[in-house]
Amino acid sequence: MGEELKVIVFGLASEYYGVEVDKVRTIERMMPITRVPKTPAFIKGVINLRGVVIPVIDLRGRFDMEQAEATENSRVIIVAVNDIEVGFIVDSANDVIDIDSDAIDSPPEVIGGIRAKYLRGVAKLNDGRLLVMLNLAEVLNKEEIVQIEQFED
């Protein structure tokens, strides 16, 4: 029996993803986003979160998924990793669950088109669903962004 993890579950396209609850600061409804020019396309811009300016990333864009319009269910999940605070735009965020850290298997090479290094593993839930655990530090890796920018130039 491993450690018990509290995980926030959110939906992106047809998959379910999870981030540890202690990395999540808050979950917000969609709010006006100010575009920041000269940034990679997946950076949607910045929002005013109670007086603090926070960048917002479209996770679909970050994982090279098909773009989608924001809906009633869309949420911005504000996460804080290594002093970096960022908001993720996700299709829905609706659940907090407990999972056993032993239940997380190392990720297969490719899941839904997301490169394995962004993933911490895959957890099988009691109801049979698969939950993809994100490796936030990699998702927010800035060096890679610089590479993307250079590529775009």
Place this chain on the structure above:
Amino acid sequence: MDMNAYLSMFIDESNDHLQSLNENLLKLESSPDDISIVQIIFRSAHTLKGMSATMGFEDLAALTHEMENVLDLVRNNKLKMDEFIFDTLFKGLDALDAMVQDVVGGGTGKADVSAIVTNLKAIVNPDYKAQGAPKGQTEASPEKSGGEAAAEIELDQFQISVLKQSIETGHQVFHIQVTVQETCVLKAVRAYMVFELLEQSGEVVKSEPSVQDIEQEKFDRSFSVYLITQQSAEDLKARIENISEIESAQVTVMDEESIAMLSKPSRPEAAAVKPEAQKEKAEVKPAAGAPAAAGGGAAVTKTIRVDIDRLDVLMNLFSELLIDRVRLEQLASEIKRGDLTETVEHMARVSGDLQNIVLKLRMVPVESVFNRFPRMVRDLAKTLDKKIDLVISGADTELDRTVIDEIGDPLVHLLRNSLDHGIESVERRVEAGKPETGTVNLRAFHSGNNVFIEIEDDGAGINRERVLSIAVKNGVITAEQGAGMTDEEVYMLLFAPGFSTADKISDISGRGVGLDVVKSKINSLGGAVSVKSQLGKGTIFSIQLPLTLSIISAMLIKLGSEKYAIPLSSIMETSIVRRDQVHHIHGNSMIEFRGAIIPVVSLSKLLESPDFDELTENETEVVIIRKGEKWAAVMVDEFIGQSDIVLKPLGKYLSNTAVVSGATILGDGQVALIIDPNALIK
């Protein structure tokens, strides 16, 4: 009592007192006869001693006590300051500082200060012939004061003539010495009651200590006054002793003779009044200097210390309030009810004031960094055997607290560098026809979105060839690279890792690590360093620092649906250009402006604006911006207006975005980006 609760307070206050001791000692050094400064120093030392003793830092208290002894003699004119005393006192301060720092680091504040203590005792000794008991001071002084007494009297001529006249007109003059009980807690209150009584019955001509000091409880157990009255001595004595907690009141009748003797206290007949007279004598000069001292005291504003995180929280909460205010204003204008509108307007005014205060809270004058430099320069100049004046200007320039905390060390490095390498030795300066004393100017000023701190010396300047040859020798660059470099580029080599221009390595600077560290530190603060130099004339190191969190005035503009802010400081003016006024030269758009041809920048292209293109307009609003000598016209869609905005970082994730230097939150809660005008001019 749990001392830990008071430890941080003790540390903060000790640092303050040490700083004030340092500053005032320096002041005293330049005007050694100003006893009022000694008074201030004495008070700081005394407070420090008291605090240390209370907190149980015996060594600290003991050393302060010795220093206080010296200062006491000085303020009582029994000792003249000389270089040795200054040096010893400064050394004492350094030791105190080290002890306090030890306490900060969780230590016990213990240190071996016997050498300094011995020196201090030696200073006290020659003039301090008495047996060491505190009372000895008054008794020991007469033989020494004999010579001085004629010049300095305990009562000034005016007061003496008042006393004399009072006796002539049939009043009585008493010298009253009041002693409060040992157990008395509120001495000042009792003293006040005595004074009230005395003032009812007559006129107090002079008191020792001064009334001010007595009110602040700055007396031991007794104080004395000269009183003009018509009441009898016995009556007065009885009434004073009637006040509770007063132990005794000694009333001495003064006649013309004894008053006359006050001015010649060395005469043996004056024995009765002598102890007081001596004390009084000590008091006269300070009293003269008292207004200055009191003025100095009043200038020190009362402060409390606040955790900086709390200020951040306050700031963010306030921004939220602001958003609601705007919303309320909107609602009020829709609902159109008189009292609602009035209330909302009032709230808007109050919150406007509140905003100003909240925004200014985080700003700290650079003075808090600069004030340790005079002392440092003095010591360094002595070590280097150079004569150097440090001229500080713009110390009131405000910088964000976080920058203030970080900027100290780089400045120390640069200053040391200027002193060591910049300013020449006295002989060389004389040879070069310069004044013996070198000058280092330390300046801080606002310019645009930045604060500049400049260190300018009138020393030898930077020798391009020497810098190049050393850089080549140390493998920083190759000779070919060096040949093509501009002077500025060569000077910047000083900041390259592994570079040292000092012929010999001194412990002041010149290990070749200093300037390298300076540059990386300043870069990490988002600033930049630059160097200007003229061989033989001097060098200017200029540090440009951003105001990470501060209020700037900005012009808000629109590009289609998007709003941006341009710092007002770099805007020269706004104007409108017609399509046909724009010329195309070499594929670049230019306009004529005030007889000069300046480039036109399309903000919409630069920012990839989704819904605005100035090409669709016949007339375009432009903002003329300036960077140094260069100008440019920036085309925008529409001016919104000018406003004070709070600069907010874009967050670490977007730390280095081109063109955009930060963000701000507008009244409606939306984020607007702040354009970096420097990025618009190439």
